[in-house]
Amino acid sequence: MTQVGYIRVSTTDQKTDRQLDKVELDHVYEEKASASTSKRPVLEECLRFLRKGDTLHVHSIDRLARNLSDLLSLLEILTGKGVAVRFHKESLTFTGEDNPFQTLQLQIIGAVAQFEREIIKERQREGIAKAQAKGKHCGRKAKLTPEQVQEIKDKVAAGSEKKALAEEYGVSRQTLYRVLSS
Structure with missing residues (x-):
């Protein structure tokens, strides 16, 4: 035992x-x-x-x-x-x-x-909604700035390889594809 x-x-x-x-x-x-x-x-x-x-x-x-x-x-x-x-x-x-x-x-x-557990989740959602209403960003910081996103889109349009761009900007290919689809 x-x-x-x-x-x-x-x-x-x-x-x-x-x-x-x-x-x-x-x-x-x-x-x-x-x-x-x-x-x-x-x-x-x-x-x-x-x-x-x-x-x-x-x-x-x-x-x-x-x-x-x-x-x-x-x-x-x-x-x-x-x-x-x-x-x-x-x-x-x-x-x-x-x-x-x-x-x-x-x-x-x-x-x-x-x-x-449900009450905790509800309070968390309420807190996030209040913070967002005050203009605060919730969640993880964006990996790329809007300027970098535009640079990437321009480079892809010019024929740059996506894998190389992901490495250059220090993001995963999945993040790169998500940015390109937005």
Whole structure:
């Protein structure tokens, strides 16, 4: 029976040290990726490692999944393999045994995590809309200035090779083609 920890933060500048800091673990899988997708390389590696009788320790439900369907799917996979899943913040352990009250708690907490994620996205959209209304640029800076775009279009019209132009301006060919089509 191996004690395995899964620790996740969303961005590279966030710290993981508060998660599972006093839990004795045999293996730890640490990931810096958004939980908005279940396609996370470290999580997938962790899932491959786990065997019947192991326990997966996770700080809180939202560290494993941010929407209810992903959470339920992951728990079904894990408990189906005979792996117990322990969420420390919520003090819940899932073993795959039929426990209606525990299932209810999981669904409520999972739904709250999903709701929280949607609220964050909504606030982000509102903030971006307000900033744009004030004339602020949101998102990544353009790789090429309008003058450079015109230069590239002129050079292509004159017969210059697109691959060479992409190298000259330090952009990918995909960026070059996107600029040319606009």
